[in-house]
Amino acid sequence: MKYGSMILLGVCLGALARLFSLRVDYRQYPGYPRGYLVHLTLGFIAASLGGLVVPALLQANYIAVTFLGAAAQQFRGIRTMERQFLLEIEDTELVPRGDAYIENIAKIFEARNYLAMITAFLSTLGYYLAITFTIPFIYAIGIGIFLGGGLGYILHAVMKEETVGDIGEVKIVDLDFSGPNNSNIKVEDVVVMNVGLNESLKKWQESGIGIVIEPTNDNARATLANTGQRQAIIHDTVTQLGVKLDVGVQDYTPLARLNLDNGKVCIIIIPIEPDPACIKKAVENTPVLEASRRKPLESGPGKIAAD
Secondary structure, eight states: OTTHHHHHHHHHHHHHHHHHTOOOOTTOOSOTTHHHHHHHHHHHHHHHHHHHHHHHHHTTOHHHHTHHHHHHHHHHHHHHHHHHHHHHTGGGOSSOOOHHHHHHHHHHHHHHHHHHHHHHHHHHHHHHHHHHTTOOHHHHHHHHHHHHHHHHHHHHHHTOOOBHHHHEEEEEEOOEEESGGGOEEEETTEEEEEOOOHHHHHHHHHHOEEEEEEESSHHHHHHHHSHHHHHHHHHHHHHHHOOSOOTTOGGGOOEEEEOTTTOOEEEEEOOSSOOHHHHHHHHHTSBOOTTTOOOGGGSHHHHHHHO
């Protein structure tokens, strides 16, 4: 096959780019092995499409290149599929992810298929340019790997998410109690919950932990104020450290409230693993959701108001 080496190089590098961006972490999503199989197969298809672009252009088969439009439509379908799946299992979570977190995950899976396609395309392009200038075969392979793999790595780094630790300072604090029978649970003067049952109140007094996230600037303050971002923080913390909660036991539900005066986020939780250092790290590692990110300081009025 005339373009066999070129296509094989692109497909291999594109598929590897998708493999390296696919991992099972504490969220256990995508699941192993079924989730791996689905996403690796889709990544291979994306890499194959990217690897065929240059040969199709060289053959002046411009109609064949239009399949990229169909591919883009299919990748948007992946986003829809992921969103639908996560929404269907949302009711099984003791502490839900929230719609914003689900949409963020769905977008990531769509984008990673484009990453595989672009890596494959640039690999074949680099190989073709090298061959055109009569560079030896082995060096042409190296140039294709360098161009496709290098840009794929750069794109992967660019796509890396910010975390809560990047936009806020996280502190672990003791809970305060006030009001009749000390039934108001407070974090730094912010009343987060009122508990009526003495048994539940005693549990909060014995095992409850407070978390305070202080935003670094007004951009961070607007981002952390988003309810979807706060729900994601609680979900990730619970996923990693557990929570003493069960269906129908509403009094132990972790909650987040906003300090309206300074923008701090105040969270209460009864974790299974009450290690303050681990809780702090779990909160800091929570991704900043794309749908939650706000930048008021980038606007004229916002910048003037912050001065």
